[in-house]
Amino acid sequence: MTRRPLRLRRSVLYVPAANGKAVAKSPTLACDAVIYDLEDAVAPAAKEEARERLRDHFAAHPESRHERVIRINALSSEYGPEDLLAARACRPDAILVPKVDVPAEVADVADMLAETDAADAIRLWAMMETPKAILNVARIAEWGETPGSRLDCLVVGANDLAKDLRLPGPGRDALKPLLMQLVVAARASGLDVIDAVFNAFRDEGGFAAECAEAAGMGFDGKTLIHPLQIEPANRAFAISPEREAEAASIVAAFDMPENREVGVINLDGRMVERLHLEDARRTLALAAMQRGT
């Protein structure tokens, strides 16, 4: 499995690139990542202006404490090729490819990036939001392990998925088995996976419940549509002080001279194995990153 650098991705805010006020506000927000959207949040007549705004924004802010991602239209669409040229010129941390059905759709973007970005600095994220993506997610994630693929992260698009599956709603009970399939495929290939947006951005209770559910399912974070959702998402996907203390006690126990060579220990009446040590180290690294935000 490919090992990728650890990133905090608790809160990933979509910012419509057509909305000048929202783009200008984005550097001040306390989310971990921002997705500047050139796709569904931008009307056809506003696409060129939106690309221009992103070029100006990235030129004015070459550095950011956020992980910055640009969502382009599909390369096969009328807008995709121009979007990709504009996004590539901005040099974001990643480009998000929408409505991915098969690995080739991400591979085509990777090939175009390789023309100008030999160092693989610009990573790729892939939207999982079509019935075909659900059927092919293991292939897409596995392709992400091939050298030069750049794939780092899968992002759920529940609005498109519910539409294509003709789910009547309300709620997302019918989606849950599919969401777990995405988590399994992502983990099998060492990818991060971010849960879908929650549309009713003023429904605090509903949003908190969906964040808790997503954290319990193993998602790394949630995509967001409004600044009001940042703080609750950061809280829901945070490493709690209890989890951090537990991780520290596991690392300390395995560091004791008598435990250095053993595979399993008794820690206060619980069996702890080396697999828990690996998870504990990851938890401590994430907790340290969290303190820096």
Ligand SMILES: CC(C)(COP(=O)(O)OP(=O)(O)OC[C@H]1O[C@@H](n2cnc3c(N)ncnc32)[C@H](O)[C@@H]1OP(=O)(O)O)[C@@H](O)C(=O)NCCC(=O)NCCSC(=O)C[C@H](O)C(=O)O
């Ligand atoms: C949902 C919104 C249209 C609501 O906008 P608005 O009515 O303007 O909200 P407020 O008046 O409450 O805004 C308060 C201030 O916050 C700024 N703001 C709002 N949203 C954002 C944002 N996303 N990023 C940055 N800043 C934001 C406003 O400008 C106000 O600022 P100020 O006046 O200075 O106080 C709107 O929130 C919105 O457009 N959200 C994003 C929508 C979007 O990007 N949609 C596409 C991605 S979701 C998707 O496609 C998922 C997936 O593909 C799927 O299939 O499910």
Ligand SMILES: [Mg+2]
């Ligand atoms: Mg979508």
